[in-house]
Amino acid sequence: MILTLLKSRFADALSGIADDPAQLLDMIKSSQDPKFGDYQANCAMPLGKKLGQPPRDIAAQIVERLDVADFCEPPEVAGPGFINLKLKEEWLTEQVNGILVDDRLGVTPVSEPKHVVVDYSSPNVAKPMHVGHLRSSVIGDAICRILRFAGHKVTSDNHIGDWGTQFGMIIYGYKHFVDQAGYEEDPVGELARLYRLVNQLSDYHAAVNSLPDLEQKLSAAQQALTTAEAGGEPKDKSEKKQRKALRKSVSGLEQQVGSTRKIMEAVRSSPVVSSAADEH
Template sequence: MNILAEIRSRFEPVLTEWTDDPSSVIEMLKASQDAKFGDYQANFAMPLAARIPDLKPRDLATQIVEKVDLSDFCEPLEVAGPGFINIKLKQEWLNTQTQNLVADERLGVVPAESPQKVVVDFSAPNVAKPMHVGHLRSTVIGDANYRVLKFLGHDVVGDNHIGDWGTQFGMIIFGYKHFLNEAAFEEAPVTELARLYRLVNQLSDYHATKKTLPQRENDIEQLEAKLKTLESSADQTA
């Protein structure tokens, strides 16, 4: 049972006496921020009274309270201050609800009416690098989402996608064959493989950039020629 939704559903038909659209103010009924005012509090009497001449918010709140029936699970409603409506749940009702939840293996959670196919993608480590705390965080959150959705009755697939591992393994193999530090590998193999991956990645970037040098040199020559032309034109104008 969604307590807030149930309370709002009891108030809405009553509010139609003072507004054509109760949904425009019903969200002003919410959980109380201070326990001394009860468990829930409704503040909509003030804006509703402002639309009605000669009606004080407190008087309107009193009229609303007289028409709303929450006696099956709430204490008698209270009107406070300029027109606040304070709502307190009955302790006996809360005790009963708690006992029912403890005895229910689903803890009162109703399965989804229309189960869906859901894919939860999480972790996604780079197989060429050591895992770190970021992967742990993603794994915990992803697995929690998986379990919650599964509990709700959805058809869930957990996907630990490891990415395009072909290129990464190729870099490690190349680095292993050409740049391996055997002593470092013996002491900490994962750390050494990560170093090789970074090294080969840097070499790949270097060679990719090197291929662009002729074009960049040509661009520089063209810009220098253009600059000389502009300078020449400026001298002739002067």
């Protein structure tokens, strides 16, 4: 509000000095140091250079034409041509008192409302919710309220996501692995356990199927690297770059093979889960 008001007054003051005042208005900003006032305008520097006049003289001309007496103390020209502005305390008091009795707290609705879609929350519906899920909900709801208060049309959307696959896993787990006593005592907890179990079995079978191909690729990459290194140091940048790419490929494949074997080992180390994997 204050910055908009200042820019409006400066636009009037600059209209008889600058050809395009609008380009200079962005140089009116909040002061970084309170000793220079509340706001500072630096537009006299580029304008002085353009007009071939000392910036301080240009600043003095702007101040002479500037009408801000209703809410600012007399503007001051400082340094090479800065214009320092300090707000009147009685004006600030009047504005704050007015906001206190204003239902909109001094916020004017936007002149051109937009239709805004805010997608938030979206928890995994196949798992138990916890207090952490409230973070996205609270932030999303706050954004919606702010936008509506500003005058925009807001559509809030809680996107469920790919819940078909997740519930398919739960249904499969319920049919084959449910602990009826556990389900009766804690239904949500038991369904979450079933989801994790079936997901683990799915990852296990995917790992079993992919491991031979990964090991073959790793063996080929290691052989290619061994052959390349047998030729001694790289002869040029191209060969050095190729050698580096081979090492990176070997390292990446080693990590994939290691993580794949770890998935399989986690299942095989548990007699219960291993038996389930063999049967399903």
